[in-house]
Amino acid sequence: MKKDIDIPEVKDVFMAVVREENKEFRSLDWNAYVINDRSTPIDTVLIVTRGYDEKDATATMRHTIKELPPQSFAKVEFLQEEVLKLINEFSVSFFAEGKLFHKKFNFRKNSINENALRELPVMQQKGVLAE
Numbered sequence: 828m829k830k831d832i833d834i835p836e837v838k839d840v841f842m843a844v845v846r847e848e849n850k851e852f853r854s855l856d857w858n859a860y861v862i863n864d865r866s867t868p869i870d871t872v873l874i875v876t877r878g879y880d881e882k883d884a885t886a887t888m889r890h891t892i893k894e895l896p897p898q899s900f901a902k903v904e905f906l907q908e909e910v911l912k913l914i915n916e917f918s919v920s921f922f923a924e925g926k927l928f929h930k931k932f933n934f935r936k937n938s939i940n941e942n943a944l945r946e947l948p949v950m951q952q953k954g955v956l957a958e
Contacts, residue, residue: 932957
């Protein structure tokens, strides 16, 4: 049955983590974003996140974005410094073109850091892209 389900390849949708100033707390925070670099909107974006390694794990978090317009992005969650040492997984599902799309994005252990920053699509700022 599972082999009969066709889930198309995800293109031009990314997960990124950006270091941003938090003026309220006067700190620099890491925030995760979903980026839609497609020419069409994506709908009912469901994102399930977790951090883990061989001995530690975070709680599973779930997020929903009703619609993400083309060439746009949305903040998903704040990442505490303690979880950056873990594998951070973002399981993203959405509808587009009348089809269901799904992809797991991973940030390897300790891959979210200042040295890994690069230009991000759509956002016009630097961050770390998930694999």
